[in-house]
Amino acid sequence: MASAVQAEAKEPDLRSDHQPVEPNTDIAIDTSDDDIESFDSDTSTSIASSVFNYKYENGRRYHAYRAGEYLLPNDEKEQDRLDLLHHIFRMTLGGELYRAPLPSNPQRILDFGTGTGIWAIDIADEFPSSEVIGTDLSPIQPTWIPPNCKFYVDDVESEWPYQPGEEFDFIHGRGMGGSIANWDQLYERAYQHLKPGGWIEMQEYETDVHSDDNSLDNARLIKKFQRVGDEASAKFGKQFNVAGTHKQRLIDAGFVNVKDDVYKIPIGSWPKDPKMKKLGCYQLVQVLSSLEPFMMALYTRVMGYTVEETEVLIAGVRAEFKDPKNHLYSQFHFIHGQKPMET
Numbered sequence: 001m002a003s004a005v006q007a008e009a010k011e012p013d014l015r016s017d018h019q020p021v022e023p024n025t026d027i028a029i030d031t032s033d034d035d036i037e038s039f040d041s042d043t044s045t046s047i048a049s050s051v052f053n054y055k056y057e058n059g060r061r062y063h064a065y066r067a068g069e070y071l072l073p074n075d076e077k078e079q080d081r082l083d084l085l086h087h088i089f090r091m092t093l094g095g096e097l098y099r100a101p102l103p104s105n106p107q108r109i110l111d112f113g114t115g116t117g118i119w120a121i122d123i124a125d126e127f128p129s130s131e132v133i134g135t136d137l138s139p140i141q142p143t144w145i146p147p148n149c150k151f152y153v154d155d156v157e158s159e160w161p162y163q164p165g166e167e168f169d170f171i172h173g174r175g176m177g178g179s180i181a182n183w184d185q186l187y188e189r190a191y192q193h194l195k196p197g198g199w200i201e202m203q204e205y206e207t208d209v210h211s212d213d214n215s216l217d218n219a220r221l222i223k224k225f226q227r228v229g230d231e232a233s234a235k236f237g238k239q240f241n242v243a244g245t246h247k248q249r250l251i252d253a254g255f256v257n258v259k260d261d262v263y264k265i266p267i268g269s270w271p272k273d274p275k276m277k278k279l280g281c282y283q284l285v286q287v288l289s290s291l292e293p294f295m296m297a298l299y300t301r302v303m304g305y306t307v308e309e310t311e312v313l314i315a316g317v318r319a320e321f322k323d324p325k326n327h328l329y330s331q332f333h334f335i336h337g338q339k340p341m342e343t
Helices: 076-092 118-126 183-192 220-236 243-252 274-302 307-322
Strands: 055-057 060-062 108-112 131-136 149-153 168-174 194-205 256-266 328-338
Touching (some): 060 274, 076 118, 076 256, 076 274, 118 131, 183 194, 183 243, 220 307, 243 256, 243 328, 256 274
Parallel strands (some): 108 131, 108 168, 131 149, 168 194
Antiparallel strands (some): 194 328, 256 328
16 A cells, blocks of 8 residues: 655755745735545444444534543544645655664554554555554544554543553554643553553644744734744643653653654745645645634534634634745654663
């Protein structure tokens, strides 16, 4: 199941310690909401039927298992966004799936918060002799999967079901901001269930956006969106903007050789470099499609906004993201750490 992204093995070095991204001053942009092509995703047939009793709110579909614990929907629109985000993560890493220095033949791999399962499927293809387990609150993964890949409905914040002798060589989580109430407990469990010398990697993007030329100052509604989002997710008990906290949390949990690689991902086609421009176009589509799911449940359930008030704010934020005069970018973090060989 080779992915098309593998053909793009030489993307620009986007690490945030490099010089600012140069904008193209001769562009116009009009990115519509139809840029993401939809596709079907079958759900696993081996799980209890109750997890398919989805909840519906404001025209979006949400998970049934432990309903309300996760704020984002699980419908096809959201699945398309998650798969696009997977493509962006891989482009950022030049086609790779991870940054951790894994052994050549890891035997057991866990992907918690697997979403559509696309990362788990790709890693199972890369290591066909490994056993790959993907877990999520939603059974939205396909049934046509590699034979060494399995999916389960599970809450990663509950007790982990793995027994002694079932430790992992690699544990992976991506885009988990807004999903976890107790990160320290999560990392304690990950440490416990890794083999000595095993690796954990978190791939996370900041919800704050940035600019190198102060054009963010023109985006008044985006700044409000960030401020209210931080406040709302804190009230909900599961903060979204946690990408910059993972490194220290891993160190505190006992991991060694911890590294946080940070990459600049432009939002829009404003960069001059053609590869950065392409990546920015993908990221703009991803950001625009994320606004409604990120904001609607959080603002209406937690902050007391009406649906109409939220829709007005979403429209304003979208317009600012699409304005080519705003040279905005996201910061993606790839944080990995190792369980010591002797514990």
